[in-house]
Amino acid sequence: xxxxxxxxxxxxxxxxxxxxxxxxxxxxxxxxxxxxxxxxxxxxxxxxxxxxxxxxxxxxxxxxxxxxxxxxxxxxxxxxxxxxxxxxxxxxxxxxxxxxxxxxxxxxxxxxxxxxxxxxxxxxxxxxxxxxxxxxxxxxxxxxxxxxxxxxxxxxxxxxxxxxxxxxxxxxxxxxxxxxxxxxxxxxxxxxxxxxxxxxxxxxxxxxxxxxxxxxxxxxxxxxxxxxxxxxxxxxxxxx
Amino acid sequence: xxxxxxxxxxxxxxxxxxxxxxxxxxxxxxxxxxxxxxxxxxxxxxxxxxxxxxxxxxxxxxxxxxxxxxxxxxxxxxxxxxxxxxxxxxxxxxxxxxxxxxxxxxxxxxxxxxxxxxxxxxxxxxxxxxxxxxxxxxxxxxxxxxxxxxxxxxxxxxxxxxxxxxxxxxxxxxxxxxxxxxxxxxxxxxxxxxxxxxxxxxxxxxxxxxxxxxxxxxxxxxxxxxxxxxxxxxxxxxxx
Numbered sequence: 001x002x003x004x005x006x007x008x009x010x011x012x013x014x015x016x017x018x019x020x021x022x023x024x025x026x027x028x029x030x031x032x033x034x035x036x037x038x039x040x041x042x043x044x045x046x047x048x049x050x051x052x053x054x055x056x057x058x059x060x061x062x063x064x065x066x067x068x069x070x071x072x073x074x075x076x077x078x079x080x081x082x083x084x085x086x087x088x089x090x091x092x093x094x095x096x097x098x099x100x101x102x103x104x105x106x107x108x109x110x111x112x113x114x115x116x117x118x119x120x121x122x123x124x125x126x127x128x129x130x131x132x133x134x135x136x137x138x139x140x141x142x143x144x145x146x147x148x149x150x151x152x153x154x155x156x157x158x159x160x161x162x163x164x165x166x167x168x169x170x171x172x173x174x175x176x177x178x179x180x181x182x183x184x185x186x187x188x189x190x191x192x193x194x195x196x197x198x199x200x201x202x203x204x205x206x207x208x209x210x211x212x213x214x215x216x217x218x219x220x221x222x223x224x225x226x227x228x229x230x231x232x233x234x235x236x237x238x239x240x
Numbered sequence: 241x242x243x244x245x246x247x248x249x250x251x252x253x254x255x256x257x258x259x260x261x262x263x264x265x266x267x268x269x270x271x272x273x274x275x276x277x278x279x280x281x282x283x284x285x286x287x288x289x290x291x292x293x294x295x296x297x298x299x300x301x302x303x304x305x306x307x308x309x310x311x312x313x314x315x316x317x318x319x320x321x322x323x324x325x326x327x328x329x330x331x332x333x334x335x336x337x338x339x340x341x342x343x344x345x346x347x348x349x350x351x352x353x354x355x356x357x358x359x360x361x362x363x364x365x366x367x368x369x370x371x372x373x374x375x376x377x378x379x380x381x382x383x384x385x386x387x388x389x390x391x392x393x394x395x396x397x398x399x400x401x402x403x404x405x406x407x408x409x410x411x412x413x414x415x416x417x418x419x420x421x422x423x424x425x426x427x428x429x430x431x432x433x434x435x436x437x438x439x440x441x442x443x444x445x446x447x448x449x450x451x452x453x454x455x456x457x458x459x460x461x462x463x464x465x466x467x468x469x470x471x472x473x474x475x476x477x478x479x480x
Binding site: 189200203204208209210211212213214215216217224226229230233237 | 429440443444448449450451452453454455456457464466469470473477
């Protein structure tokens with residue numbers, strides 16, 4: 001892991017860009033630790049294109065003392081898109097606009113993404129936990145599909161907050177039954193790109209003994225800010 | 241309103257029993273106020289039979305400085321049951337055990353209860369708000385059926401937390417569309433006596449622009465304790 005830049009932000013949070021092989025990432029910390037760690041998984045491209053995610057990461061670091069890390073998944077953010085990535089995105093847009101079923105496209109697009117992203121997260125976790133300022137325990141927050149696989153294969157993850165606003169392939173909806181860690185599942189009730197019943201079925205499928213659904217009125221990007229603090233308190237119950 | 245007993249509890253909360261006409265109630269306060277007020281509506285009988293509700297009321301008073309009031313609804317707790325009450329209860333038990341539809345029985349049982357309980361809550365509210373130690377604003381927390389009507393007819397209620405674990409008559413499920421105040425709706429995912437889909441439909445029906453569903457794994461009485469604090473913070477956003 002190589003740090004490529006760092007800046008101290010006006011809330012006192014230290015924001016450091018890093019690369020781990022071909023994977024670019026950002027780490028937000030406050031204080032000198034050793035801090036618990038939250039992995040922030042998302043579909044978009046890091047901090048430059050996700051002001052809400054950055055605001056959340058900085059809030060978690062500044063207010064709660066968590067270390068927060070984000071990486072760009074393959075084909076996302078600053079990483080090159082393959083011809084297949086471009087084709088999947090075009091297919092998905094076309095199917096949604098035409099009101100056609102997307103399951104087949106989502107499977108073809110997201111399953112290989114998860115297969116590649118999860119080992120990258122695990123390597124990132126190895127590197128982060130070797131830093132003196134990060135001690136764990138470790139939580140995961142964000143994209144559901146990657147989070148399900150990570151929760152199943154990675155014993156160092158102790159709790160997870162999933163956002164039910166992305167496409168979850170069928171095989172991962174099945175894998176959800178193997179998820180057993182404490183879970184907070186965040187649903188936007190009127191998410192234009194997300195089937196509500198499918199999300200409720202997914203919440204039902206998780207194998208966790210402690211799982212909580214938070215559903216709020218509004219579309220994909222309308223999650224109210226108080227859910228950021230609710231998420232932080234969920235992690236505080238399980239990571240500290 | 242006549243106070244009939246009072247005791248200072250070991251958490252510093254002052255617990256006072258009162259009567260208002262034929263309605264018995266309990267008021268929990270801490271400090272000298274003037275405090276915001278939470279009306280705690282429930283089906284069972286006051287503090288003697290609801291240790292969880294009492295624990296919540298004391299926690300709200302001790303930790304958050306709310307005044308909390310509970311009353312016995314007609315035919316509940318210390319209040320006499322009519323022959324009709326007994327018949328409705330027996331009918332409901334029998335229908336549930338037989339797996340028969342309960343809508344008709346719920347309508348016959350709960351609609352008259354709501355019609356009587358809501359004016360009692362309003363008279364209680366008049367009396368409570370005349371006390372120097374209570375200033376408002378006012379929230380309602382508890383039984384959904386009574387809460388819907390109260391939220392619709394009582395402009396002094398500013399926010400409500402409903403527990404989706406009771407029977408809600410059809411007319412009140414319709415009335416839910418007229419509820420416009422900020423709402424937190426608490427659902428036990430495996431509540432043996434509560435139809436999950438009907439509860440989700442009810443959440444969908446509320447007319448509020450800000451509404452949040454919290455669903456947790458487990459049966460009717462299994463709501464995790466952290467929801468008590470989540471509820472308090474919901475009220476803090478709207479009552480302070």
